[in-house]
Amino acid sequence: MPKFSELRELLQFRSPTLDPVTRRLEGALSIDELRRIASQKTPRAVFHYVDGGSDAETTVERNRKAFADLVFVPEALNSVADPDLTTELIGKRISLPLVFAPTGYTRMMHHEGEIAVSRVAARNGFPYALSTVGTSTVEDIRVAAPDGDNWFQLYLTNNMALNEELIDRALAAEFSTVILTVDTAVAGHHLKDIHNGLTIPPALTAKTFLDMSRHPYWWINKLTTPAIGFASLQSLAGAALNAVDVPGTVFEPSLNYEHLDWLRQRWPHRLLVKGILNPLDAKKVVSMGADGVVVSNHGGRQLDRTPATLDVLPYVRAAVGADSTVLIDGGITHGQDIIAALALGADAVMVGRAYLYGLMAGGERGVDRVVELLRDDYRRGLQLLGLNATSKIARHHVRLPPAVTVEQQAIGRLVPPASVG
Numbered sequence: 001m002p003k004f005s006e007l008r009e010l011l012q013f014r015s016p017t018l019d020p021v022t023r024r025l026e027g028a029l030s031i032d033e034l035r036r037i038a039s040q041k042t043p044r045a046v047f048h049y050v051d052g053g054s055d056a057e058t059t060v061e062r063n064r065k066a067f068a069d070l071v072f073v074p075e076a077l078n079s080v081a082d083p084d085l086t087t088e089l090i091g092k093r094i095s096l097p098l099v100f101a102p103t104g105y106t107r108m109m110h111h112e113g114e115i116a117v118s119r120v121a122a123r124n125g126f127p128y129a130l131s132t133v134g135t136s137t138v139e140d141i142r143v144a145a146p147d148g149d150n151w152f153q154l155y156l157t158n159n160m161a162l163n164e165e166l167i168d169r170a171l172a173a174e175f176s177t178v179i180l181t182v183d184t185a186v187a188g189h190h191l192k193d194i195h196n197g198l199t200i201p202p203a204l205t206a207k208t209f210l211d212m213s214r215h216p217y218w219w220i221n222k223l224t225t226p227a228i229g230f231a232s233l234q235s236l237a238g239a240a241l242n243a244v245d246v247p248g249t250v251f252e253p254s255l256n257y258e259h260l261d262w263l264r265q266r267w268p269h270r271l272l273v274k275g276i277l278n279p280l281d282a283k284k285v286v287s288m289g290a291d292g293v294v295v296s297n298h299g300g301r302q303l304d305r306t307p308a309t310l311d312v313l314p315y316v317r318a319a320v321g322a323d324s325t326v327l328i329d330g331g332i333t334h335g336q337d338i339i340a341a342l343a344l345g346a347d348a349v350m351v352g353r354a355y356l357y358g359l360m361a362g363g364e365r366g367v368d369r370v371v372e373l374l375r376d377d378y379r380r381g382l383q384l385l386g387l388n389a390t391s392k393i394a395r396h397h398v399r400l401p402p403a404v405t406v407e408q409q410a411i412g413r414l415v416p417p418a419s420v421g
Contacts (some may be wrong), residue, residue, distance in 0.1 A: 021362045021363070021365060021366075022365070024037055024361065024362065025358075025361065025362045025365055025366055025369045028361065028369065028373075029373070030333075030334070030373060031333040031334065031354050031357060031358075031370065031373060031374070032333065034354075034357040034358050034361045034366065034369065034370065034373075035051070035333075035357045037357075037360075037361040037362075038050070038356075038357040038358075038360035038361045039051075041215070041217075041218070041360055041361055042109065042110075042215060042218055042360045043208070043211050043212040043214075043215050043218060044196065044208070044211045045193070045196035045197070045198045045204075045208045045211065045212070046108055046109060046198075046218075046360070047360070048192040048193065048196060048198075049105075049108070049190075049192075049193055049196075049198055050109060050353060050356045050357070050360070051353065052190060052191075052192040052193070052301075053188075053190070053299065053300035053301050053304065054188035054189050054190055054191075054300065054301055054302060054303070054304045055188075055189050055191065055304035055305075056304055056305075057300060057304070058300075058304050058305050059297050059300035059303070059304050059305060059306050059308075059330075060299070060300030060331075061300075062300075062306075062307065062308040062311075062331075063297070063299070063300060063308045063309060063310070063330040063331030064331040064333075065308065065331075066308035066309075066310035066311055066331065067310060067331055067332070067334075067336075067337045067340055069400075069401045070310070070340050070398055070399070070400060070401075071398065071399040071400075071401075072336070072339075072340075072381075072385060072397060072398055072399075073396065073397055073398065073399055074384060074385045074386045074397075075385065075386030075387070075397075076386055077386075078386045078387065078388065079388060080382065080383040080386065080387065080388045081388070082388070083379055083382045083383055083387065083388045083389060084388065084389040084390060084391070085097075085375065085378060085379060085382070085390055086390060087342075087347070087348065087390045087391070089127070089325065089347055089348050090177065090270050090291060090292070090325050092149060094125055094126040094127065094149070094348070095124055095125030095126055096124070096125070096126055096338075096371075096374070096375055096378065097338055097341075097342055097346075097347065097348035097349060097378075097390055098126045098338065098348060098349060098350075098351065098371075098374065099126060099127045099128070099129065099151075099327060099348055099349070099350045099351075100117055100118075100120075100121045100126070100127070100128040100129065100350070100351065100352075100355055101129055101329050101350035101351055101352035102129040102130060102131035102132075102134065102151075102153035102179065102181075102352070103131055103134070103352045103356060104131050104133035104134060104230075105133065105134075105135060105228070105230075106131075106134055106135055106136075106356070106359070107135035107136070107225075107228050108135070108228055109356055109359050109360050110221075110359045110360055110363050110366075111221040111222065111225045111363075112359070112363045112364050113134075113135050113136060113359075114130060114134050114135060114136035114140070114141060115136055115140060115141070115144045116359065116363055116364035116367055117355060117359065117364075117367055118130070118136075118141045118144050118145040118148055118150065119144055119145055119148075119364060120355075120364060120367040120368050120371060121145065121148055121149075122145035122147055122148030122149075123368075124371050124375075126149070126348075127148070127149040127150070127151050127176075127177070128141070128145065128148060128149070128150060128151065129150075129151035129152065129153045129177075129179055129350070130150065130151070130152050130153065130175075131153045132152075132153060132154055132155040132157075132166065132230075132232055132233075132250060133155070133230050133232075133233070133250060134230075134231060134232065135228050135229065135230070135231055136231050137169070137231045137232055138150070138152060138169050138170050138172075138173040138175060138232070139169070139173055140231070141173070142173040142174065142175075149176055149177075150173070150174075150175045150176065151175060151176060151177040151178070151179060152166075152170040152175045152177070152178050152179070153178075153179040153181060153274070154166060154167070154170075154178050154179065154180050154181070154263070155181055155184065155250035155251070155252070156180060156252060156255060156259050156263065157249050157250050157252060158248075158249060158252050158254070159236065159249060162233070162235070162236055162249075164266075165235060166232060167263075167266055167267055169232075171267075171268075171269075175269075176269055176270060177269060177270040177271070177272060178263070178267050178269070178270070178271050178272070179271075179272045179273075179274045179294065180260065180263055180271065180272070180273050180274065180290075181274045181275050181298075182255060182260075182273055182274065182275040182276070183274075183275030183296065183297070183298050183302050183303070184250070184251045184252075184275070184298070184302060185251065185252070185253045185255060186247075186251050186253060187247045187251050188298070188301050188302040188303070188304075189304075190301065196208045233249070233250075236249070257284070257288065260273065260285060260288055260290070261288060261289075264288060264289040264290065270291045271289070271290050271291055272290060272291060272292050272293060272294055272325065272327070273285040273290045273292075273293050273294070274293070274294035274296050275294070275296050275297075275298060275302075276293040276294065276295055276296065276316060277295065277296075277297060277306060277307060277309070277312050277316075278312075278411075278414065279312070279315045279316050279318065279319035279320075279411065279414045279415045280319065280414050282295075282316045282319045282320050282326075283319040283320055286320045286324050290324075291324070291325055292320070292324045292325025292326055292327070292347075293316065293320065293324070293325075293326060293327070294326075294327040294328070294329060294350060295309045295312060295313050295316050295326065295327065295328040295329075295346070296309060296328070296329045296330060296350075297309055297330055299329065299330050299331075299352060299353060300330065307411065308330065308331065309328050309329065309330040309331070310328065310330075310331070310340065310341065310344065311411070312411050313326070313328050313341065313344045313345050313346060314344050314345050314395075315411045315414065315415045316345070317344070317345030317346075318345075318415045319414070319415050325347050326345055326346050326347055327346060327347060327348055327349065327350050328341050328346045328349055328350070329349065329350040329351065329352065332349050332350075332351050332354065333351075333353075333354050334374070334377050335373075335374045335375065335376065335377025335378030335379070335380070335381050336377060336378070336381040337349070338374070338378050338381075339378065339381050339382065339385065339393055339397075339398075340398055342390065342393045343393050343394060343395055343397050343398040344395065344398065345395075351370075351374070354370055354374070355367050355370045355371075357370070358370035385397055
């Protein structure tokens with residue numbers, strides 16, 4: 001039998017972590033594990049609001065599957081010591097090809113909400129985009145993250161006075177970029193939210209209310225912190241959120257290219273258009289003065305059965321050329337997903353659900369943990385791919401599935417074949 005002294009090096013135990021939030025965050029080794037924790041720490045209706053999509057959630061699954069099906073082609077015998085993870089995005093050097101996407105009603109997930117998310121982005125050196133239907137204002141974010149690269153996502157509403165106000169406030173708060181979302185002519189059909197009664201105005205079921213009561217940390221924080229509302233719309237709403245038909249205000253069926261032209265003339269800084277899946281649309285908005293596009297299907301929360309964003313990304317890049325900014329969102333939960341997106345033409349990725357899982361799991365510390373996981377996975381993925389810098393990622397490092405789907409063929413026909421990388 002071996003002596004204890006011989007086994008001592010093999011029998012070292014971890015020091016116990018007393019803080020429960022720190023303990024569960026340290027135990028999460030992937031975004032998927034943070035997702036599982038989030039599902040346990042928040043009411044079912046809140047988790048479904050974040051995790052779910054529209055109708056049958058086909059697009060949600062397609063987004064994830066597109067990344068899972070992609071194949072990496074590594075290089076050998078390259079030095080990968082101390083890889084450079086930075087990249088340039090719209091004229092600024094950022095620490096990681098990552099942007100925190102706009103998310104609505106964020107303080108419902110955790111009382112720290114957008115303030116926590118903006119702080120994490122600023123600390124880590126990449127942009128954060130505040131939503132029009134967020135629960136914090138541009139002024140709140142300016143105070144919370146004065147040194148951050150703060151962006152504002154705009155729903156161009158049917159109230160022109162409100163549109164003017166939103167733009168003026170973003171300008172006064174020194175936000176650098178406006179993102180116009182264009183895939184919300186009407187609200188998506190979220191079956192889980194309707195079943196849970198998480199609608200506007202709320203119509204909670206007894207089952208949903210009982211489930212909320214089982215999460216005392218969540219509802220006590222809701223009762224002891226300022227009321228949740230659509231902060232940027234309060235000038236229209238007054239004190240009562242229910243006085244506003246929010247979907248009827250921010251979802252504008254008449255949104256068209258004239259609105260984009262008006263916004264381009266009105267907003268003097270960087271302008272991106274989000275919700276683009278058609279390469280011809282991408283080419284048109286860039287020709288009208290947009291600095292770039294976000295290839296997005298709203299995370300599968302609007303029109304169901306659309307293509308995965310990763311599948312259309314190369315065609316959008318081909319349509320707008322090398323000089324326009326192209327971002328992508330939808331299904332990104334791992335650092336290797338970032339590599340895949342850059343290889344297929346993106347300048348950076350936007351993540352929303354991923355950081356919301358972290359927020360639900362542990363507030364601001366949970367969002368920090370998301371960044372840590374994505375950065376570690378991204379760095380490791382680069383090194384295992386044989387690359388020592390973000391700038392070295394190229395199209396030949398990935399291989400798409402051999403089967404070309406019908407929708408990919410249709411998308412490809414919208415762009416001259418020779419221009420598709």
